Amino acid sequence: MSKIMGLSGNEAVAHAMRQINPDVAAVYPITPQTELMHQFAEFHSDGLVDTELVLVESEHSAMSATVGAAAAGARAMTATSANGLALMWEIVYIASSLRLPIVMPVVNRALSGPINIHCDHSDTMGARDSGWIQIFSENGQEAYDNAVMAVKISENKTILLPTMVTLDGFILSHTLERVEILEDNEVKKFIGEYHPETSLLDVDKPSTYGALDLQDYYFEHKRQQFEAMGNVLPVIEQVSKEYGKLSGRDYGLIEKYRVDDAERVIILMGSSVGTAKDTVDDLRNAGEKVGLIKIRVYRPFPYNALREALKHVKALAVLDRAISFGTFGGPVFTDVRAMLFGNGVSLPMMNYIYGLGGRDIDKAQIRLAFDSLKDVVKTGKVKKEVNFLGLRD
Amino acid sequence: MANLIEVRWHGRGGQGAKTAAMLLAEAAIEEGKHGQAFPEYGPERTGAPVRGYTRISDEQIRIHSAIQNPNVVIVLDQTLLDTIDVTEGTTSESVLIFNTSLTKDQIRKKLKNSDRKIYILNANQIAQEEIGRPIPNTVMLGALMKATGLMQMDTLLNGLTKKFKHKFSQQVIDKNIKAVKRAYEEVESE
Known part of the structure; x- marks a missing residue:
């Protein structure tokens, strides 16, 4: 008990x-x-x-x-x-x-x-x-x-x-x-x-x-x-x-949340996942086909599970709570993109760096990430790969 | 989550805003609900303005962002009204509960959004009389129960007993319980 x-x-x-x-x-x-x-x-x-x-x-x-x-x-x-x-x-x-x-x-x-x-x-x-x-x-x-x-x-x-x-x-x-x-x-x-x-x-x-x-x-x-x-x-x-x-709690390597018929998906890790789940529910209630994937096991990187989960997705945003200087985006973004590219999957991807130094991440910010993917679904193109959420201009 | 209640506590370091925020969530969990509580971490000094937060729901609480639009605001120190907008983020549905020796009209004049529903209680006085120290935090929980009906009084008092029994004697716990019950009776609304 x-x-x-x-x-x-x-x-x-x-x-x-x-x-x-x-x-x-x-x-x-x-x-x-x-x-x-x-x-x-x-x-x-x-x-x-x-x-x-x-x-x-x-x-x-x-x-x-x-x-x-x-x-x-x-x-x-x-x-x-x-x-x-x-x-x-x-x-x-x-x-x-x-x-x-x-x-x-x-x-x-x-x-x-x-x-x-x-x-x-x-x-x-x-x-x-x-x-x-x-x-x-x-x-x-x-x-x-x-x-x-x-x-x-x-x-x-x-x-x-x-x-x-x-x-x-x-x-x-x-x-x-x-x-x-x-x-x-x-x-x-x-x-x-x-x-x-x-x-x-x-x-x-x-x-x-x-x-x-x-x-x-x-x-x-x-x-x-x-x-x-x-x-x-x-x-x-x-x-x-x-x-x-x-x-009664079987977690696996990743958790898919409302991903199965989703067109727009975000990937993230840690405590912001719960906030993002609530955001997905809000958007789903408004008829939007969105979902999220939580990476639980980051090392080793769950390549196969992620690739399988992303098969049908039209636009993807990876949210990183860390910054990597002098590369092509945050660490999770870089891993996900390398994994997809190496397998011939052409999925337009955006990267959002968020929450550094404890900056609060709320539903409005996550909604922004989902909203920005609408245009990506339409055009198949990403205007700017690395972006920031909740940051002063 | 329609049944989610979000509470923001304003106090000064030493008044127990964090303890009260945590205690409320623990009591809710004890009652079979879901609860979440967290302090706002800034400079931790006696007398400095501090905030605590509590979420209570019948369903799992997944959200981990700050509370921006509290349903309930509890102010443990009336002098905060001169420097802080305690109505920040509140809506016309929000309830504000004050530990104060002022009247409702005097309080209302100090509020940026003066149309909110307010409750007042002289929790310092009750704490002084019942517990022997002007620590208002647990006393205000009694006022909160009256203002919101958030949970059964018995549940709250059980939670309080459980939390305090490692630190305090039964005598001190009994005094706290009496103070909470008095707060429930004496809090004044519109």
């Missing part, structure tokens, strides 16, 4: 961590993540988890301690935001290349400067090539569900890669919502015990982690990471189905 609670996104993920009960958690504060580990540390103080809590002196140390613990054979977690993730950087790559199934909630926040503590996706976007799985959350419920599923995905023997579970800073992390929490023993049973095949502390079966690996084998190891990433999507679909049976 699940339990319904009013929780902030941070609290919801802290409950997931309590139920996951990791062997080790490295803790370092950064807004807006602080409350998450604060809550988890309270669970620890109350004796509700067996976790070894490591209070470190920086995010670089947080990721290092997590890597060390995971290499030693522990189920290890940490959490961060923005500049904290940036400070972890070199160890973030080491975690994935050592094939350590760490799960790390990242509370999305803009990277400074100028100094800003509010939501956008620029922090995790920078880590999109780091070899981590990245799963985005629409609301507090999904953040909780994703955190639980991530353990099972990362630890799958064909994968052994770390996962970032993201939730939008403040908009989700500090917003109280209705969240359904599974029973503790349901989560325990779902994720199972963690028994790595190799670990530093397994003295009967010695292994080496982090060895020097120059021209001779570095390349082959990168190839192995590439192959492991290739195994991820079917495993996520499988884990998602199992989780669906347990919780």
